[in-house]
Amino acid sequence: MRTNIVRSESLMVSYDVVNGWTVVEIDGEVDAHTAPAIREAVINLLAEGHHHFVLDMTFVAxxxxxxxxxxxxxxxxxxxxxxxxxxxxxxxxxxxxFNLSGMQESYEIYPSAAEATQSDPSPGSLAHWPRPSPG
Incomplete structure (x- = not known):
């Protein structure tokens, strides 16, 4: 069940848990005005015990x-x-x-949230971040 956690004129952030992943869907613009709310929403989810995230940016304009x-x-x-x-x-x-910034090498990027959640999360998969995982 999708739960809204941020709602404003220019941004909506909601989440759902799928296959052990907390899928955070961001709908709107991600900029200087909205970034703090997104950060706070994820930090709150971490505090609630969520550890494995998919940032669904499909609806980011x-x-x-x-x-x-x-x-x-x-x-x-x-x-x-x-x-x-x-x-x-x-x-x-x-x-x-992501490509222009060089960040595509540091993240696992999937075409959709459905594809990102197909396999189970692996704890500690960010141990080598910002470098890609070996292997």
């Missing part, structure tokens, strides 16, 4: 450098909890931002 910064901040927090993180990004625009 725009993302700037603050958006990339919040993903890095979230990743650090998840890593501290020996969790894991995957990105679901169907939009070519979002994928291009």
């Amino acid at each position: 725009f993302m700037d450098s603050m958006g990339l910064g919040v993903i890095v901040a979230i990743t650090k927090r998840i890593r501290e909890h020996e969790g894991s993180l995957r990105i679901a990004a169907a939009s070519g625009r979002i994928l291009r931002i």
